[in-house]
Amino acid sequence: MLAQARARDAADPLREYRAHFALPEGVIYLDGNSLGVLPKATAGRMAGVVRGEWGEGLIRSWNSADWIGLPRRVGGRIAPLVGAAPDTVIACDSTSINLFKLIAAALAMRPGRKVVLSEPGNFPTDLYMIAGLEAQGLAERRLAPRDRIADALDGDVALLLLTHVHYKTGEVFDMAALTRAAHEAGALVLWDLSHSAGAIPVELDGCGADFAVGCGYKYLNGGPGAPAFAYVAQRHHAALEQPLTGWMGHAAPFAFSDDYQPAPGVGRLLCGTPPILGLSALEVGVDLVAEIGIERLAAKSRALSEFFRTCLDQAGVALELVSPPDPMQRGSQLSFRHPEAYAICQALIARGVIGDFRDPDILRFGFAPAYVSFEDVAEAVRHLAEVLETGEWQRDEFRERAAVT
Amino acid sequence: MLAQARARDAADPLREYRAHFALPEGVIYLDGNSLGVLPKATAGRMAGVVRGEWGEGLIRSWNSADWIGLPRRVGGRIAPLVGAAPDTVIACDSTSINLFKLIAAALAMRPGRKVVLSEPGNFPTDLYMIAGLEAQGLAERRLAPRDRIADALDGDVALLLLTHVHYKTGEVFDMAALTRAAHEAGALVLWDLSHSAGAIPVELDGCGADFAVGCGYKYLNGGPGAPAFAYVAQRHHAALEQPLTGWMGHAAPFAFSDDYQPAPGVGRLLCGTPPILGLSALEVGVDLVAEIGIERLAAKSRALSEFFRTCLDQAGVALELVSPPDPMQRGSQLSFRHPEAYAICQALIARGVIGDFRDPDILRFGFAPAYVSFEDVAEAVRHLAEVLETGEWQRDEFRERAAVT
Known part of the structure; x- marks a missing residue:
C-alpha cells in the first residue's frame, strides 16, 4: 500500500500545499472534520x-x-x-x-x-x-x-x-x-x-x-x-x-x-x-x-477516500461503511459503524492517528484534501488494521470517556 | 502640572502594573473605553x-x-x-x-x-x-x-x-x-x-x-x-x-x-x-x-479623572463637562461637549493623544486605571490646551469623517 500511496502523492497536483500547514510530528490527521489544521501563515x-x-x-x-x-x-x-x-x-x-x-x-x-x-x-x-x-x-x-x-x-x-x-x-x-x-x-x-x-x-x-x-x-x-x-x-x-x-x-x-x-x-x-x-x-x-480552488480540492478528496477504501480491502479490514459508497454522493469523509467505535478511535489517537468518534457507534475519518496525503491514508489504514487485529482498543484507558468526545 | 503628575505617579500603588501593558511609543491612550490596551502577556x-x-x-x-x-x-x-x-x-x-x-x-x-x-x-x-x-x-x-x-x-x-x-x-x-x-x-x-x-x-x-x-x-x-x-x-x-x-x-x-x-x-x-x-x-x-483588584482600580480611576479636571483648571481650559462632577457618580471617564468634538479628537490623535468622539458632539476621555499614569493625564491636557489655543483642529484633514468614528 505504501509504495502505491507514495506514487499517488508524487503525482498529486496539490502536494505542494501540504507544506503550508503546520502538521504536528507523528500525527496523521484524519479528523472528519471537527477542526482543520493550522495554516503556517496563521x-x-x-x-x-x-x-x-x-x-x-x-x-x-x-x-x-x-x-x-x-x-x-x-x-x-x-x-x-x-x-x-x-x-x-x-x-x-x-x-x-x-x-x-x-x-x-x-x-x-x-x-x-x-x-x-x-x-x-x-x-x-x-x-x-x-x-x-x-x-x-x-x-x-x-x-x-x-x-x-x-x-x-x-x-x-x-x-x-x-x-x-x-x-x-x-x-x-x-x-x-x-x-x-x-x-x-x-x-x-x-x-x-x-x-x-x-x-x-x-x-x-x-x-x-x-x-x-x-x-x-x-x-x-x-x-x-x-x-x-x-x-x-x-x-x-x-x-x-x-x-x-x-x-x-x-x-x-x-x-x-x-x-x-x-x-x-x-x-x-x-x-x-x-x-x-x-x-x-x-x-x-x-x-x-x-x-x-474547490474543484481541485474536491477531486483530491474523492481520490483520498476511495484510496482509503482500497487500502481497507487490501488489508482485509471489514468494517460496516455507513457513508455512501459512491464518492459523488458523500462529503470528504468516510464513516463506519462499530459498537466499540469510541475505544477504537482512542486507540488510534494513541498511535497518532486522529479520526473522530460520533456517539454512539460511529468512527469517522475525514480527508481534508489541502493537506492529507495518500501516505497518511495508507498508514492510517495500517494502524487501524493493527488496532483491530491486536484488540488493543480493549484496554481500559481507551474506554474511559473524556468530557469532549 | 508635570511635576505634580510625576509625584502622583511615584506614589501610585498601581504604578508597577503599567509595565504589564504594551503601550505604544508616543501614544497617550485615553480611549474611553472602546478598546483596552494589549497586555504584554497576551x-x-x-x-x-x-x-x-x-x-x-x-x-x-x-x-x-x-x-x-x-x-x-x-x-x-x-x-x-x-x-x-x-x-x-x-x-x-x-x-x-x-x-x-x-x-x-x-x-x-x-x-x-x-x-x-x-x-x-x-x-x-x-x-x-x-x-x-x-x-x-x-x-x-x-x-x-x-x-x-x-x-x-x-x-x-x-x-x-x-x-x-x-x-x-x-x-x-x-x-x-x-x-x-x-x-x-x-x-x-x-x-x-x-x-x-x-x-x-x-x-x-x-x-x-x-x-x-x-x-x-x-x-x-x-x-x-x-x-x-x-x-x-x-x-x-x-x-x-x-x-x-x-x-x-x-x-x-x-x-x-x-x-x-x-x-x-x-x-x-x-x-x-x-x-x-x-x-x-x-x-x-x-x-x-x-x-x-477592583477597589484599587476604582480608587485610581477617580484620582486620575479628578486630576484631569485639576489640570484643565490650571491650564485655563474651559470645556462643558457632561459627566457628573462627583467622581462617585461617574464611571472611569470624563466627557465634554463641543460642537467641533470630532475635529478636536482627530487633532489630538495626530499628536498621539487618543481619546474618542461620540456622535454628534462628545469628546470622551477614559482613564483605564491599570495602565494610565498621572503624567499621561497632565500631558494630554497640555496637548488639548494647545489644540484649542492654536485652532489646529480646524485643518481639513481633521474634519473628514472616517468609516469608524
Missing part, C-alpha cells in the same frame, strides 16, 4: 494582529487595518467556494447564531406558515435552533426522514432546513432537487454547509438556494471556534429581517441613534462587535483554500 | 494557543487544554469584579447576543407582561436588541428619561434594561435603588456593565440584580471584538429559558440527541462552539484586572 498573521494592529494601532485599526470591513471581506472570499456572488456572504457569529437569524428571517417572509422542516439526526444545533424559535411560539419543528422530505413539504412549511453533508454519514443531499421541491411547495430553503464549505463543490446561486450557513473551523481552517458564515440570495436582500438586530447590523452604527435601521444587504446579519482575532485567523484559512 | 498566550494548543494539540485540546471549560473559567474570573458568585457568570458571544438571550429569558419569566423599559440614548445595541424582540411580537419597547424611570415602572413592565455607566456621559445609575424599584413593580432587571466591569465596583449579588451582560474588550482588555459575558442570579438558574438554544448550551452536547435539554446553571447561555482564540486573549486581560 501564526504570523495572529502575531501581527495582536502586536501590531491591536497593540500598536489600538482603536485606530478599525479604520487603518480595516477591521470594520473584515466580516464582508472574509465573506467575499468564502462566496466563490460555495457558488455564491461575492456580496451575498458575510462572516460573523457562530453557525448556531446564524441559523437562528435565518430561520427567523424565513419565518417572517412566510406569514401564515410556521413549520420548519428538517430531518431527525440532523446536526443537533440545527434542530435546537428551530426548537428555540418553537419555544418562542414562532416556529413549529417538523422532522421527516430524508427519503420522506419531499412528501412532508406541505402548505404549512415556511422553511426547509437541511445540512448538505451529513456530519455522521457524509451523505450529500441533492441541493438542486430539494431546493426546487421546497420552492414548488412555497417554502424557502436554508442549507447548512458546515461539512461542505472548502471540501466539496456547492452551487448556492446555481441551485436557487435562499439561505445558507456554515462553519469556519472545519475545512476552512479558521481555528477552534472560528466565526461562521451566512449567505442570503441577492433577491432576498431588501426584504430580509432578522431579530438579532445589534448595532453592527445598523445602516449607520456610529450615528448612535435610538432606532434600528438595517444595513443594506448581508451587512444586516451583523449583530455585535466583530471578533477580530477569530476573523483574522479565518481569513488566512479561507485564503489558502480559495487559492487551491 | 502575545505569548496567543502564540501558545495558536502554535501549541491548535497547531500541535488539534482537536485533542478540547480536553487536554480544557477548551471546553474556557467560557465558565473566564466567567468565574470576571464574577468577583462585578460582585457575583463564581458560578453565575459565563463568557460567550457578544454583548448584543447576550442581551437578546436575557431579555427573552426575562420576558418568558413574566408572562402577561411585554414591556421592556429602558432610557432613550442608552447604548444603541441595547435598544436595538429590544427592538429585535419587538419585531418578533414578543416585546414592547418603552423608553423613559432617566429621571422618570421609576414612574414608568408599571404593571406591564417585564424587564428594566439599563446600562450601569452611560457610554457617553459616564453617569452611573444607582443599581441598588433601581433594582429595588423594579422588583417592587414586579419587574426583573438586566444591567449592561460594558463600561463598568474592570473600572468601577459593581455589586450584582449585593443589589439583588437579576441579570447582567458586559463587554470583554474595554476595561477587561480582551482585545478587539473580545467575547462578552453574561450573569444570571443564582435564584433564576433553574427557571432560565433563553431562545438561542445551541448545542453547546445542551446538558450533554456530545450525546447528539435531537431534543434540547438545557445545561445546568449559566452553561445554558452557551450557544455555538466557543471562540477559543478570543476567549484565551480575554482570559489574560481578565486575570490581570483580577490580580490588581
